[in-house]
Structure formats: C-alpha cells, structure tokens
Amino acid sequence: MEDSSSNWWREGVFYQIYPRSFADSNGDGNGDLQGILAHLDHLNDGTPNSLGVDAIWLSPIYPSPMHDLGYDVADYCDIHPMFGSLADFDALLQAAHQRGIRLLMDLVFNHTSDQHPWFQESRLSRHSPKRDWYIWRDPSPRGGAPNNWQSVFGGRAWEWDETNQQYYYHMFLPQQPDLNWRNPQVRQALFDVMRFWLERGVDGFRLDVVNAYFKDALFRDNPPRLGLRGYDRQKHLYDKDQPELLEVYAQMRQLLDSYGERMCVGEMLNGNPEMNARYCGDRKLNLAFDFNFTRQPWHPAAFQRAILRNEASLPPGGWPCYTLSNHDISRHLSRYGGRYPKERAKVAAAMLLTLRGTPFLYQGEEIGMRDGKIPYSMIQDPPGKRYYPFYKGRDPVRTPIAWDASPGGGFTTGKPWLPLNQDYRQVNVAAQRDDPDSVFSFYRKLIWLRKDCPALRRGAFEPLIQRPRDGLAYLRRSQEQTVLVALNFFALPATLRLEVDLSAQKWRTILGTHRARDEAVALEQTIWLAPHEVWIAEAN
Numbered sequence: 001m002e003d004s005s006s007n008w009w010r011e012g013v014f015y016q017i018y019p020r021s022f023a024d025s026n027g028d029g030n031g032d033l034q035g036i037l038a039h040l041d042h043l044n045d046g047t048p049n050s051l052g053v054d055a056i057w058l059s060p061i062y063p064s065p066m067h068d069l070g071y072d073v074a075d076y077c078d079i080h081p082m083f084g085s086l087a088d089f090d091a092l093l094q095a096a097h098q099r100g101i102r103l104l105m106d107l108v109f110n111h112t113s114d115q116h117p118w119f120q121e122s123r124l125s126r127h128s129p130k131r132d133w134y135i136w137r138d139p140s141p142r143g144g145a146p147n148n149w150q151s152v153f154g155g156r157a158w159e160w161d162e163t164n165q166q167y168y169y170h171m172f173l174p175q176q177p178d179l180n181w182r183n184p185q186v187r188q189a190l191f192d193v194m195r196f197w198l199e200r201g202v203d204g205f206r207l208d209v210v211n212a213y214f215k216d217a218l219f220r221d222n223p224p225r226l227g228l229r230g231y232d233r234q235k236h237l238y239d240k241d242q243p244e245l246l247e248v249y250a251q252m253r254q255l256l257d258s259y260g261e262r263m264c265v266g267e268m269l270n271g272n273p274e275m276n277a278r279y280c281g282d283r284k285l286n287l288a289f290d291f292n293f294t295r296q297p298w299h300p301a302a303f304q305r306a307i308l309r310n311e312a313s314l315p316p317g318g319w320p321c322y323t324l325s326n327h328d329i330s331r332h333l334s335r336y337g338g339r340y341p342k343e344r345a346k347v348a349a350a351m352l353l354t355l356r357g358t359p360f361l362y363q364g365e366e367i368g369m370r371d372g373k374i375p376y377s378m379i380q381d382p383p384g385k386r387y388y389p390f391y392k393g394r395d396p397v398r399t400p401i402a403w404d405a406s407p408g409g410g411f412t413t414g415k416p417w418l419p420l421n422q423d424y425r426q427v428n429v430a431a432q433r434d435d436p437d438s439v440f441s442f443y444r445k446l447i448w449l450r451k452d453c454p455a456l457r458r459g460a461f462e463p464l465i466q467r468p469r470d471g472l473a474y475l476r477r478s479q480e481q482t483v484l485v486a487l488n489f490f491a492l493p494a495t496l497r498l499e500v501d502l503s504a505q506k507w508r509t510i511l512g513t514h515r516a517r518d519e520a521v522a523l524e525q526t527i528w529l530a531p532h533e534v535w536i537a538e539a540n
C-alpha cells in the first residue's frame with residue numbers, strides 16, 4: 001500500500017558526518033565546523049553537480065575528554081573547541097538551511113562523561129543532591145559488584161568508587177557513567193537539552209543507544225547465553241529494553257512535534273526490525289536504523305529477506321530506515337567490494353537509494369571509501385586497544401575523507417588525526433567529480449533521480465522474484481508512477497525470472513550502468529542483466 005503521509009524525513013536522503021574526519025579548516029589535523037561549512041556545496045548546492053542530500057547528522061561535537069571519541073559528553077549545550085564554537089555552529093546551521101539541508105544533532109542520553117559537572121557533583125558524596133542522577137549501588141551481599149552486568153566495551157559494567165564505597169554503573173567505558181532515567185530531574189534536564197537545540201533551529205536528533213536508557217528496577221542478573229566475549233555471553237534482559245522507554249519516547253515525540261517538522265532517529269543497541277517496530281511509529285520514535293540490513297552477506301536473497309522482514313514488522317505510522325555503513329561498523333565496500341569495489345559500490349548504492357524507506361549514507365561512501373589500515377601505535381578507539389589484534393576497533397572506518405590527491409588529501413594542511421587511506425590519491429572527491437563513470441557521479445545521479453520520482457520516494461515496495469539468486473528485481477509504485485529496479489549482484493551475466501509478466505507496459509530507462517537514458521525495453525517475465533548491471537526504468 002502506498003504511504004500517503006509524506007514527510008521530509010520519510011522522503012529525504014540523510015548523510016552522516018563524522019566531524020573530526022570531514023574537513024579541517026585550521027590545519028590542526030582535526031575536522032571542524034568551519035570545515036563542514038566550507039564543503040556544504042559538496043553535499044547540496046541545489047544542482048546535480050552536488051550529492052543532493054536533504055539532511056546531515058553530525059556525530060557528537062560537544063565538549064568531551066574524547067575517551068569514546070565524543071560519545072562521552074561533558075556539556076550537552078556547547079561545542080568542543082576542537083570543532084569550533086556555538087557561533088560556528090549557528091553559522092553552519094544557517095548555511096545548511098539556506099541550501100535546504102536539515103541538520104540532526106547526536107544526543108548521547110544514556111550516559112555522560114565522568115567529567116560532566118552532573119557526575120562530578122554526584123560522586124562527591126552519598127548525600128550529594130545529584131547522587132541519584134547516576135546509578136550508584138552498594139556491593140552485593142556476597143561482596144563484589146552488585147550484579148553480573150557487563151560493559152559493551154569489555155569487562156564488568158560496575159566501577160568501584162573508593163571515596164564513597166559504592167559502585168557506579170557504566171554500560172560503556174568507566175569514563176561513561178550511565179544516567180538514572182528513573183529520576184524525574186534527570187529527565188527534565190535532558191528534555192531541556194533537546195529544547196536548547198530545537199530553539200537553536202536544529203531539525204532533529206539521532207539518539208544514541210536509545211533502548212538502553214532504563215535498567216531493571218530490581219537489578220537482576222542477566223541470564224547466560226553462548227557467546228565469545230563477556231557482553232555477548234549474556235541475554236540482555238535486564239540492562240536494556242525496559243517497558244518505561246515507551247513513555248519517554250511518547251514525550252520526546254510530543255516535544256518534537258510541538259516544534260513542527262522535527263524528527264528523531266534511534267540507534268538501538270543490538271537492534272532488529274521487531275524491536276524497531278516496538279519503539280517506532282505514531283507517538284513513538286520517527287525512525288530507527290535497521291542494523292539487521294547491515295549484517296547481511298552480499299547476496300540478493302539475504303537482502304530481500306532482510307527487507308521483507310523489516311516491511312512485515314512495521315507498525316502503524318512506522319517507516320523503514322536503511323543504512324549500509326556508519327562510524328561503528330566496517331564500511332560496506334570493505335565487507336562487500338571484493339575484487340569489484342567500484343561495481344559493487346554502485347549496486348549497493350542503487351539498492352539503498354531505491355528501497356522504500358529513509359536512506360542514511362555515511363561520509364565517504366559516495367566516493368567508494370573502504371576501511372583504512374591503522375597501525376597499533378595509532379589506535380584511538382578504546383575497544384580497538386583492548387581487543388587488538390582480534391578486533392582492530394572502529395578507527396579504520398573513521399579515517400578522513402580525501403577531497404583531492406594533495407599531501408593532506410585536501411582534508412588538512414597539517415597532520416591528520418588518523419592517517420588518510422592508502423588509496424586516497426585515487427579515492428578522493430576531486431578525482432571523481434568530473435568522471436561521469438565514477439562512484440560519486442553515480443550517487444549524484446541516483447539521489448537526484450529520487451527527487452524526481454515520487455515512486456522512489458514514497459511508493460510501495462513489490463519484489464518481483466520470490467527466491468533471488470543472481471540479483472534483485474522490484475517495483476516501486478506510487479499513485480503517480482511505477483518504477484522498476486533490477487540489480488545484478490555478481491560478475492556474471494544474469495537472467496532474472498520474474499513472478500509477474502511486465503509486458504503490458506513499456507519500460508523506459510531512467511538510470512542505468514549499461515543502458516542509456518530513455519532507452520525503451522520490452523519486458524515479459526525475464527530481465528537480462530550484464531555483470532553488476534544496475535537498471536532503473538519507468539513504466540510508460
């Protein structure tokens with residue numbers, strides 16, 4: 001069924017900026033707000049020369065000791081001097097809005113930095129007025145930590161505080177104590193933070209680990225399950241996904257709606273479509289990332305299953321939200337590119353940008369970036385340091401974007417905080433801008449095509465193959481338009497056999513890697529595709 005309530009956040013293309021690695025304006029090797037401002041034309045200058053994205057999400061830019069690279073916030077209402085100032089932020093927001101680009105802030109409300117004044121006050125004494133803003137517990141009667149909860153980043157989730165002889169809870173690093181959402185003052189303070197940014201004009205929020213805000217009121221032990229590391233060896237029944245969340249989401253949505261046209265997208269810890277369905281929809285979160293989609297192998301059947309699972313689980317008012325890469329997971333070209341990075345980049349982009357749902361791009365994917373190689377001595381990410389060489393952490397997916405082939409890649413005139421990728425002299429924006437066959441050119445064409453196609457923005461999704469083997473074929477159908485998408489996932493020619501006969505209509509190519517625009521193609525129940533071909537056609 002076609003979705004009739006069209007909103008900007010359903011139809012637009014979002015783009016995640018990892019600010020430290022986007023563009024450095026002052027030569028200190030770290031990306032900053034003025035750097036972003038200077039590159040807004042790359043994102044959207046109102047013409048198909050630019051990528052054409054409708055909104056950006058900025059990973060955290062707040063004051064922070066950077067133990068978790070900014071996801072440890074020391075002040076929710078200011079900007080880290082490394083990134084600039086509130087005045088720089090206002091200038092960026094204004095310039096973005098002038099170009100029709102909306103902006104989401106990243107709100108990390110599950111925890112703060114241990115340097116946040118709230119925690120500093122909380123830890124002063126058992127009688128501090130802010131004691132109950134965090135989760136403090138006595139040792140268990142048997143001695144030791146209050147229960148068996150583990151930190152996502154490794155080790156137990158309880159840190160002993162010598163001064164007051166109590167433990168505090170941290171789902172991530174010990175430097176990231178969890179807030180106590182059961183305390184109404186905490187809620188009030190966090191809603192005030194939302195108001196602060198809404199008043200400044202931001203268009204919404206990405207909410208970090210939004211399903212972890214509440215923990216079990218009785219602090220029961222999590223039951224065991226098979227897994228490799230401590231955190232994975234438990235069923236997380238009691239340290240996240242508590243029923244109290246829904247009331248908070250309803251309040252958040254009400255606040256957002258009271259500002260008109262604002263939205264939020266949730267990051268779910270260990271998320272899946274059914275969980276998203278519980279938390280998104282009317283009077284709940286607007287969107288949540290479907291991480292199940294990112295976990296699929298490079299096979300059309302796997303993706304189709306993931307898409308159908310997502311579609312099937314959507315609640316009333318729910319809307320899919322797809323992404324292939326972000327700052328926490330290996331870039332999708334490193335996962336899928338193999339010997340055909342450029343070809344697969346295009347197939348993956350065509351899928352992401354023609355599905356029913358809101359697509360989120362991660363900076364650098366539009367030029368086909370892959371994970372960088374970071375020597376041990378340069379690792380910044382705490383889990384990377386802890387688990388090296390078994391897990392190299394998230395630095396490889398956070399390396400700077402290269403804007404050109406110059407020594408600092410056009411990213412910086414100084415020494416970049418993380419090294420540029422080894423292939424940056426080929427994989428950079430300047431090298432691809434004027435090449436009509438580049439990955440960047442293909443992303444631009446797809447995004448600008450999407451703007452022109454109501455069926456791609458809001459039409460229903462109808463798969464045309466029951467058990468895809470070589471590629472995907474689906475229709476996107478709105479009241480005004482029907483669009484056909486056919487994708488060959490592999491390096492051999494493919495014959496896609498369809499469930500339905502498409503001969504009643506004429507199909508006109510609107511974008512293709514192998515067919516010219518406007519080329520008419522007569523179809524019956526078969527589509528022939530060249531290796532890694534993307535073909536998008538409109539029914540006339």
Ligand code: NOJ
Pocket residue numbers: 068071072108172208209267327328
């Ligand atoms: C999820 C964020 O995406 C990740 O980067 C961060 O380390 C954790 N939440 C903790 O805030």
